[in-house]
Amino acid sequence: MARITLENIAHAYRPNPQGEADYALKELDYDWTDGEAYALLGASGCGKTTLLNIISGLIRPSRGRILFDGQDVTDAPTAERNIAQVFQFPVVYDTLTVRDNLAFPLRNRGLPAAQVAARVQAVARMLGLEDMLSRRARGLTADAKQKISLGRGMVRQDVNAILFDEPLTVIDPHMKWELRTQLKSLHREFGHTMIYVTHDQTEALTFANRVVVMHEGRVVQIGTPQELFERPAHTFVGYFIGSPGMNLIPARIEGDRAHLPGGTIPLGRGYAGLSGPVEIGVRPEFARLSDAEGLPVTIRRVEDVGRHRIVRADLGGTPISILADEDEPLGPDRTRVVFDSDRVGVYADGWRVEGRP
Numbered sequence: 001m002a003r004i005t006l007e008n009i010a011h012a013y014r015p016n017p018q019g020e021a022d023y024a025l026k027e028l029d030y031d032w033t034d035g036e037a038y039a040l041l042g043a044s045g046c047g048k049t050t051l052l053n054i055i056s057g058l059i060r061p062s063r064g065r066i067l068f069d070g071q072d073v074t075d076a077p078t079a080e081r082n083i084a085q086v087f088q089f090p091v092v093y094d095t096l097t098v099r100d101n102l103a104f105p106l107r108n109r110g111l112p113a114a115q116v117a118a119r120v121q122a123v124a125r126m127l128g129l130e131d132m133l134s135r136r137a138r139g140l141t142a143d144a145k146q147k148i149s150l151g152r153g154m155v156r157q158d159v160n161a162i163l164f165d166e167p168l169t170v171i172d173p174h175m176k177w178e179l180r181t182q183l184k185s186l187h188r189e190f191g192h193t194m195i196y197v198t199h200d201q202t203e204a205l206t207f208a209n210r211v212v213v214m215h216e217g218r219v220v221q222i223g224t225p226q227e228l229f230e231r232p233a234h235t236f237v238g239y240f241i242g243s244p245g246m247n248l249i250p251a252r253i254e255g256d257r258a259h260l261p262g263g264t265i266p267l268g269r270g271y272a273g274l275s276g277p278v279e280i281g282v283r284p285e286f287a288r289l290s291d292a293e294g295l296p297v298t299i300r301r302v303e304d305v306g307r308h309r310i311v312r313a314d315l316g317g318t319p320i321s322i323l324a325d326e327d328e329p330l331g332p333d334r335t336r337v338v339f340d341s342d343r344v345g346v347y348a349d350g351w352r353v354e355g356r357p
C-alpha cells in the first residue's frame with residue numbers, strides 16, 4: 001500500500017483552459033493516508049470520476065503532480081501504478097469458475113498455489129461466495145457477478161490502493177446494505193487504502209472513515225461523517241448530507257446576533273467583516289418547535305418517517321425543516337421555532353465562517 005499525494009492537481013478537458021470555469025477538477029492538494037477508507041461523494045458531474053481516473057492513471061492531470069510514497073507517478077500508466085479497480089458493471093470471466101476468477105489476479109503475479117487458495121477462501125468467506133466457488137460465472141445473477149468483481153479487486157494484498165467507481169449501482173437494493181457492510185469489514189480485516197466513488201450519502205457514510213465531498217469540480221470538505229454532520233465547511237455539504245439537509249436561512253449578522261426574516265437570534269459566537277451573501281445554517285435536528293419562545297413559523301405539513309417526524313415550515317418566506325420526536329405534541333399553539341445557538345453555523349458566500357468565542 002502507499003501514501004498517495006496529490007500536489008496542486010487540476011484538470012481541464014478542453015485545451016488551453018482560461019479561467020476556473022474551464023477546469024472539471026479545480027486545484028487540489030491532498031495526502032491520502034495509507035490504509036484509510038475514503039469515499040468521494042458528490043452529485044453527478046461534480047468531478048468524482050475525473051479525480052479517480054487521475055489517481056488510477058487513466059487521465060494525466062493538466063496541472064500538478066501525483067506521488068505514490070513520495071515517488072512521482074504523474075506520467076506512469078495505470079499498469080505501473082499497482083492499483084486494483086472495481087467498476088459499476090461486473091468484470092468477470094464467464095467461462096471460469098468463481099474460484100478461478102478470484103484467483104486470477106494472484107496467479108497472474110505468480111503467487112504459490114497454497115497462498116492463492118487461502119486468500120481466495122478468505123475473500124469468498126467475507127463476501128458470502130463460498131458456496132459457489134466451483135460454479136462457472138456464466139449464469140450467475142448480476143449481484144453475484146459484482147461480488148466476484150469486488151472480490152477480485154480485494155484479493156491482492158500488495159496493491160497500492162483499491163479504487164471503486166459506484167460499485168453497487170447494479171446491485172439489488174436489498175443486497176446493497178449487506179454488501180456495504182461486507183466492504184467495511186473487508187477494509188477492517190485487510191487494511192487496504194480504499195477510495196470509493198458514490199453519489200449516495202448513505203453508501204459514503206457507512207463505508208468510509210473519511211468522506212471527500214465534491215461540488216462543481218471542487219473538493220469542499222474532507223472529514224469524518226461526524227465532522228460533516230456537525231461542522232459542514234460549505235453550504236453544499238450541509239444541504240447534501242443529512243436527511244433532510246441543513247436549513248439555510250438568509251441572515252444579516254451583527255456581532256453575536258443574526259437578524260433573520262422573522263426576528264433576531266443569538267449565535268453564541270461573534271462575527272465581523274463578512275462579505276458576500278450571508279446565511280445561517282442549522283440542521284433540522286437542532287431546531288425545535290415551541291409555543292412561547294423563538295421565531296414565528298407557518299407549518300406547511302408534517303411527515304411521519306418512523307422514529308421521528310419532519311415538520312416542514314415557512315420562516316419569513318424561507319422553507320425550513322424541523323425534527324420532532326414521535327411523542328412530541330404538535331398542537332396549533334406550536335407556532336414558533338427555536339434553534340440551538342451552539343449548533344448554528346454562519347456561511348458567507350457558501351463557506352463556513354468561524355466566529356470568536
Ligand SMILES: Nc1ncnc2c1ncn2[C@@H]1O[C@H](COP(=O)(O)OP(=O)(O)OP(=O)(O)O)[C@@H](O)[C@H]1O
Nearest residue numbers: 013014024042043044045046047048049050051199
Ligand atoms: N472526456 C470528457 N471530455 C469532456 N468533458 C468531460 C469528460 N469527462 C467528463 N467531463 C466533464 O467533466 C465534469 C466532471 O465529470 P465527472 O465524470 O468527473 O463527474 P462525476 O462526478 O464522476 O459524475 P458522474 O457521477 O455522472 O459520473 C462534467 O462536467 C463532465 O461533463
